Amino acid sequence: MSRVLLIEDDPSVREGVEIGLRRRGHEVRAAATGESGLVALAEFRPDLLLLDLMLPGMNGVQVCRQVREHSQLPIIMLTARGDDFDVVIGLEAGADDYIVKPARPEVIEARIRAVLRRLDDSPGRPAIEVYGELTIDRVGLTVTKAGRRLALAPSELKLLLYLAAAPEQVFSRQQLLEHVWEHSFSADARLVDACVARLRGKIEDEVGSPRYVQTLRGFGYRFGPL
Numbered sequence: 001m002s003r004v005l006l007i008e009d010d011p012s013v014r015e016g017v018e019i020g021l022r023r024r025g026h027e028v029r030a031a032a033t034g035e036s037g038l039v040a041l042a043e044f045r046p047d048l049l050l051l052d053l054m055l056p057g058m059n060g061v062q063v064c065r066q067v068r069e070h071s072q073l074p075i076i077m078l079t080a081r082g083d084d085f086d087v088v089i090g091l092e093a094g095a096d097d098y099i100v101k102p103a104r105p106e107v108i109e110a111r112i113r114a115v116l117r118r119l120d121d122s123p124g125r126p127a128i129e130v131y132g133e134l135t136i137d138r139v140g141l142t143v144t145k146a147g148r149r150l151a152l153a154p155s156e157l158k159l160l161l162y163l164a165a166a167p168e169q170v171f172s173r174q175q176l177l178e179h180v181w182e183h184s185f186s187a188d189a190r191l192v193d194a195c196v197a198r199l200r201g202k203i204e205d206e207v208g209s210p211r212y213v214q215t216l217r218g219f220g221y222r223f224g225p226l
Contacts, residue, residue, distance in 0.1 A: 002116060005046035006030045007037035007063065008078060009055050013101060017050065017078075020105030026112075034058030038066065041073075048074045048112055051095070053086045061089050068094035074115045074154045078103075091194035096155040097181060098191075114182035115154055129164060134203060134212060136164055145203060155180065155191075156199045163213060163223035172220040196221060 004026045008014040014030050021028045029044040031037035034055045041049070049067065053060035064075055077090045077098040087098055096115050099108060129136040133146040141157060143150045152160065158180045163171065171179075173189040181191055196213055204210045214222055 001025045001027060002047040003027045003044065004048050004050060005040055005044055006050045007034060008052040009033065017108060024109050034063040037063060048116060050076050050078060052078045053090055054080065061093050064090060064093040064095055072151050072153050076111055076115060088190055091190060094153055094198065096153055150202050152202060155195050159195050159199060163221065167224045168222060170216050170219050170222045
């Protein structure tokens with residue numbers, strides 16, 4: 001059972017999601033505004049945050065940014081259809097995934113499980129991998145650079161572990177969506193691109209000339225060359 005904080009201003013949506021999650025065994029705390037949600041976050045200490053983008057007052061993007069200033073809590077955004085610009089801003093702010101409303105309870109449950117699920121430790125890979133100044137601990141699920149531990153959000157860590165398990169191999173965006181986010185359908189490639197951008201901002205010396213996560217235009221991403 002996981003502890004889920006839901007921040008959603010629409011009473012009917014909030015009640016429906018809350019009931020659905022509780023029926024599936026989650027402990028749920030709900031809030032109607034960003035401000036009250038941040039208070040609940042400190043008190044409830046959830047395992048995951050379900051965050052509506054269009055909130056009165058402090059909106060979801062602002063909440064996401066504030067949470068990311070001090071926490072790598074898994075965050076899934078809830079968004080209405082057509083909020084393309086807000087989706088991009090939310091992903092860039094640090095959200096790990098997003099769900100378009102209205103969504104069936106089983107869809108929300110699947111996304112929660114995917115975000116919370118520990119990534120496979122890649123049997124056959126060493127527990128500690130060192131690439132220049134970058135060190136990846138697959139057992140402790142930590143990443144350090146020049147001895148300094150990096151604060152990676154769940155999607156960023158999963159992406160790095162997956163790419164680094166096959167150096168030099170090129171993965172398409174769809175492959176990464178399937179293996180990192182566990183989306184079995186043709187999902188939005190912006191999830192991948194936004195996560196890559198955030199990851200590069202944390203592990204690369206020069207984001208414009210990445211050493212670790214490189215783009216092969218028309219094909220996808222790879223880890224290396226080293």
